[in-house]
Amino acid sequence: xxxxxxxxxxxxxxxxxxxxxxxxxxxxxxxxxxxxxxxxxxxxxxxxxxxxxxxxxxxxxxxxxxxxxxxxxxxxxxxxxxxxxxxxxxxxxxxxxxxxxxxxxxxxxxxxxxxxxxxxxxxxxxxxxxxxxxxxxxxxxxxxxxxxxxxxxxxxxxxxxxxxxxxxxxxxxxxxxxxxxxxxxxxxxxxxxxx
Amino acid sequence: xxxxxxxxxxxxxxxxxxxxxxxxxxxxxxxxxxxxxxxxxxxxxxxxxxxxxxxxxxxxxxxxxxxxxxxxxxxxxxxxxxxxxxxxxxxxxxxxxxxxxxxxxxxxxxxxxxxxxxxxxxxxxxxxxxxxxxxxxxxxxxxxxxxxxxxxxxxxxxxxxxxxxxxxxxxxxxxxxxxxxxxxxxxxxxxxxxxxxxxxxxxxxxxxxxxxxxxxxxxxxxxxxxxxxxxxxxxxxxxxxxxxxxxxxxxxxxxxxxxxxxxxxxxxxxxxxxxxxxxxxxxxxxxxxxxxxxxxxxxxxxxxxxxxxxxxxxxxxxxxxxxxxxxxxxxxxxxxxxxxxxxxxxxxxxxxxxxxxxxxxxxxxxxxxxxxxxxxxxxxxxxxxxxxxxxxxxxxxxxxxxxxxxxxxxxxxxxxxxxxxxxxxxxxxxxxxxxxxxxxxxxxxxxxxxxxxxxxxxxxxxxxxxxxxx
Ligand code: SF4
Numbered sequence: 001x002x003x004x005x006x007x008x009x010x011x012x013x014x015x016x017x018x019x020x021x022x023x024x025x026x027x028x029x030x031x032x033x034x035x036x037x038x039x040x041x042x043x044x045x046x047x048x049x050x051x052x053x054x055x056x057x058x059x060x061x062x063x064x065x066x067x068x069x070x071x072x073x074x075x076x077x078x079x080x081x082x083x084x085x086x087x088x089x090x091x092x093x094x095x096x097x098x099x100x101x102x103x104x105x106x107x108x109x110x111x112x113x114x115x116x117x118x119x120x121x122x123x124x125x126x127x128x129x130x131x132x133x134x135x136x137x138x139x140x141x142x143x144x145x146x147x148x149x150x151x152x153x154x155x156x157x158x159x160x161x162x163x164x165x166x167x168x169x170x171x172x173x174x175x176x177x178x179x180x181x182x183x184x185x186x187x188x189x190x191x192x193x194x195x
Numbered sequence: 196x197x198x199x200x201x202x203x204x205x206x207x208x209x210x211x212x213x214x215x216x217x218x219x220x221x222x223x224x225x226x227x228x229x230x231x232x233x234x235x236x237x238x239x240x241x242x243x244x245x246x247x248x249x250x251x252x253x254x255x256x257x258x259x260x261x262x263x264x265x266x267x268x269x270x271x272x273x274x275x276x277x278x279x280x281x282x283x284x285x286x287x288x289x290x291x292x293x294x295x296x297x298x299x300x301x302x303x304x305x306x307x308x309x310x311x312x313x314x315x316x317x318x319x320x321x322x323x324x325x326x327x328x329x330x331x332x333x334x335x336x337x338x339x340x341x342x343x344x345x346x347x348x349x350x351x352x353x354x355x356x357x358x359x360x361x362x363x364x365x366x367x368x369x370x371x372x373x374x375x376x377x378x379x380x381x382x383x384x385x386x387x388x389x390x391x392x393x394x395x396x397x398x399x400x401x402x403x404x405x406x407x408x409x410x411x412x413x414x415x416x417x418x419x420x421x422x423x424x425x426x427x428x429x430x431x432x433x434x435x436x437x438x439x440x441x442x443x444x445x446x447x448x449x450x451x452x453x454x455x456x457x458x459x460x461x462x463x464x465x466x467x468x469x470x471x472x473x474x475x476x477x478x479x480x481x482x483x484x485x486x487x488x489x490x491x492x493x494x495x496x497x498x499x500x501x502x503x504x505x506x507x508x509x510x511x512x513x514x515x516x517x518x519x520x521x522x523x524x525x526x527x528x529x530x531x532x533x534x535x536x537x538x539x540x541x542x543x544x545x546x547x548x549x550x551x552x553x554x555x556x557x558x559x560x561x562x563x564x565x566x567x568x569x570x571x572x573x574x575x576x577x578x579x580x581x582x583x584x585x586x587x588x589x590x591x592x593x594x595x596x597x598x599x600x601x602x603x604x605x606x607x608x609x610x611x612x613x614x615x616x617x618x619x620x621x622x623x624x625x626x627x628x629x630x631x632x633x634x635x636x637x638x639x640x641x642x643x644x645x646x647x648x649x650x651x652x653x654x655x656x657x658x659x660x661x662x663x664x665x
Contacts, residue, residue: 031273033233033234033237033276033277033280034233034234034237035233035234035237035238035241036237036241076340078234078340078341078342104342107342108342158215168242169342169346169354170242170244170345170346170349170350171242173219173346173349173350173352173354174349174350176210176211176219177350179210179211179219180210180219180221180247180350180351180352183210183221184221184351187221188452188453188456189449189452190445190449190450190452190453190456191223191314191317192223192224192311192312192314192443192444192445193250193251193443194224194249194250194251194252194253194291194312194443195249195250195253195291
């Protein structure tokens, strides 16, 4: 996982609340066998509508998603996070996230920045008025700013630390590889092997 | 400190424990199948990591494989792609695999125990909820998600927060004709499909001690249907007998050392469980489900319940919905329910003892003319053993279809499916809407009830059958 300290990029205003994971990525995409390449499934149903915000050229290349409250509810599918990341998003900003989605995001390295709804409204206005506005997300300071506006955001301390160190769960555990090896060395000889 | 069985196994696998962090647990056995592993291997590849302990990892093909014409290519492209991905991944990462056609292939939860790979006091994981099956040996065994599969592949460990513990004590003896399946269906009906949430269940008491390993696996298998992450039974002489001489079981001095350790894996007398449930085995009778979740079960000798039988509003609603989906009316005799199909198999009841029990009922009898019966061994080994004992002939002569090993009609992922409206008596573990095929209706039953139902065409127990020759 790449280290995440600050991120700067353009943003997409997604004016919708209760965006569930079936909307983020429909079930038909779950049959795939790869971990990558889910960008085509992201909001697949909504993207059929040419006026959907992701289809508007002024938001091409955006890396920050500013969503309404209760983002990521519904099924626990990890594919929702993979789809957002494959599409290019590094940060999702909302005033409320579903727990499992937030947990999955933390594991994969997608930052979910929790801000007040006022801040969401303000950010929406900024990027809608000027889609080229650079949104800066500073994980160290826990702030998000756009234009002249700055707001604090909440993030779990442990997740923040992991993102800043660039450690995914596996990377984190592998820091303790010596302890794993020491445990292995002590395992009784009667334990079975598969081959 | 006095500890429960689950706590002892946990304690013995802590690699690292730190304030404010989950414990890092070592995993003794990681079982892999084709459905939940491709993204995990893909993740390893993307980060340039390898499988830390291929020698503690084992893959088998089960969910997607057909149970007839297994020498032909798999017809469904998605199934074929998943099976093929598993083969490619195992080859690339050096993981042992039992593919379709191999003498050791079978359902992941049947394969581990029959090789002697599942042993007391181990931690066993698999990207499959019915990993709880392996708890029958006194192992701490539970299902994990795809990210966790990747984590175990890369590190052979998992960061975990401790579970709560629940004792389920089954006192007395099971009456004749009442099986492990009836017992677990009755337990789930009593505690509910959410009753075990957050707990590791430990089954204990006289009736549990009297069960064979196969019966214990049936019980632990369905712990997940009670909402629990895992189910366990303390190892005893039955466990040691089962393991002795199996390929992957310890040999010689290792065997003695292992048994000595395994004997310590009992819940201490003064240990405390977070919750306790007591069941009286003597009151039980053959049990079947009538609805669309495994908690909606009743004795075979009773009537189909309706909304009025429940106090709780949400249960009333659930009952109404289930009756509509199942095409049943409240108050009708359960034994009047006619089935189209009988499925004997799955990781719940696809072992040799289950096949023997069903064959004993079918010997000298015939499957009703309007019923199709599928007999699907849980593994190639079970299949060969059954053939050696002549059980295949009993099934074929009675009119049942004798199939190759796999998950088959337990879930609608391979060609064995129910058609809309079709009704089955099934020895599997889930009766959810559409589980055995879109619109299919499932009644969960024991192998004995499955066989008797095949003969009479309505849900029945062997006691309902006319004596042979009469
Ligand atoms: S037999 Fe059924 S429950 Fe068991 S592993 Fe296969 S699909 Fe899952």
